[in-house]
Amino acid sequence: MGKHLRPGKPVRVFIADSSALECQLMVRALQQSGEPIRVVGCATESVQIARELSKNFVDVAVISADLRDGRSFGIQIVREIRVSYPHLHTILLVDAPEGPMVVEGFRAGADGVFSRFETFEMLCKCIYAVHKGQIWASSEELRFIIEAMAQGEKPAIKNANGARLLTKREEELAQLVAEGLTNRDISRQLTLKEHTVRNYLFRIFNKLGTSNRLELALYVLKRRAEDPGLVVDGHLPSRPALTLNSTKANL
Numbered sequence: 089m090g091k092h093l094r095p096g097k098p099v100r101v102f103i104a105d106s107s108a109l110e111c112q113l114m115v116r117a118l119q120q121s122g123e124p125i126r127v128v129g130c131a132t133e134s135v136q137i138a139r140e141l142s143k144n145f146v147d148v149a150v151i152s153a154d155l156r157d158g159r160s161f162g163i164q165i166v167r168e169i170r171v172s173y174p175h176l177h178t179i180l181l182v183d184a185p186e187g188p189m190v191v192e193g194f195r196a197g198a199d200g201v202f203s204r205f206e207t208f209e210m211l212c213k214c215i216y217a218v219h220k221g222q223i224w225a226s227s228e229e230l231r232f233i234i235e236a237m238a239q240g241e242k243p244a245i246k247n248a249n250g251a252r253l254l255t256k257r258e259e260e261l262a263q264l265v266a267e268g269l270t271n272r273d274i275s276r277q278l279t280l281k282e283h284t285v286r287n288y289l290f291r292i293f294n295k296l297g298t299s300n301r302l303e304l305a306l307y308v309l310k311r312r313a314e315d316p317g318l319v320v321d322g323h324l325p326s327r328p329a330l331t332l333n334s335t336k337a338n339l
Contacts, residue, residue: 097124098124098125098126099124099125099126099147099148099215099216099219100126100128100144100145100146100147100148101118101125101126101127101128101146101147101148101149101150101215102127102128102129102130102131102137102140102141102144102146102148102149102150103115103118103127103129103130103131103149103150104130104131104132104136104137104149104150104151104152104155104162104165105130105132105152105155105181106132106152106154106155106156107132107156108132110152111130111131111132112130114130114150115127115130117208118212121208121212123212125212125215128144128145128146129141129144129146132155132156133155133156133157134155134157134161134164134165137151137155137165141169141172141173141176146173146176147176147177147219148176148177148178148179148215148218148219149169149176149177149178149179150178150179150181150202150211150215151165151166151169151178151179151180151181151198152180152181152182153180153181153182153183153189153193154183160189160192162180162181163180163189163192163193163196164196166178166180166193166196166197166198167196167197169197170196170197177199177218177219177221178197178198178199178200178218179198179199179200179201179202179214179215179218179224180193180196180198180200180201180202181202181204182201182202182203182204183203183204184203184204184205185201185203185205185226185228185229185232187232187235187236189201190225190229190232190233191232191233191236194225194233194306199218199221199222199223199224200214200217200218200223200224200225201224201225201229202214202224203226223303223306225306230302230305230306231268233305233306234266234267234268234305235268253295253296254292254295254296257278257288258288258291258292258295260278261274261278261285261288261289261292262292262296262304264277264278265289265301265304265305266304266305268305271285271286271289289301289304292304
């Protein structure tokens with residue numbers, strides 16, 4: 089890649105994969121890419137990961153779902169990183185974008201899910217995106233997420249003090265957006281005009297700090313993952329913007 093994707097200070101990246109060979113291949117590729125990415129550590133099992141993260145300042149951790157500890161063990165590591173290093177962004181590396189793995193990865197707190205089927209250039213873009221506070225997911229992966237949300241419980245959206253952030257009608261509309269319904273579908277289900285639905289959405293976006301319906305859907309998902317009661321602070325410290333590697337959807 090001749091042209092840098094991101095100028096400025098290098099992004100400090102940590103790699104965790106199932107074998108030393110896999111780690112070395114990824115480290116070498118990142119080091120030789122010409123991109124402002126600096127690998128500050130790598131590991132193959134949980135004990136090594138904990139040790140390396142404690143002694144290195146890391147911006148983005150790329151964690152394979154399968155580690156030497158066992159299959160899907162990386163999801164538990166992502167969950168632990170979320171608790172111990174809340175400002176560290178994580179990417180879950182999967183062999184294939186399968187629904188249960190994708191959903192569990194985001195529920196664990198991953199900022200992005202990346203498939204080994206994707207190109208190395210796309211991996212660099214993914215690293216830069218999550219480093220900037222964005223969510224990385226393909227349209228297929230978003231569909232998995234929306235389907236999972238549609239099957240789950242629908243608790244009220246509240247702030248840290250337990251107060252509702254949205255009116256009952258706004259809350260109902262937000263849940264329908266999270267289930268994948270279009271403005272037209274929502275207008276029919278709630279017996280509203282489409283322009284009224286759009287006005288509601290703008291108010292919801294302003295209250296929650298989101299800017300489009302996909303951000304709203306992922307906002308709801310991540311808040312459910314962090315707290316079963318969906319207790320949130322109203323506005324994300326750094327509002328995530330969606331980065332989709334195949335499609336984008338706006339209001």
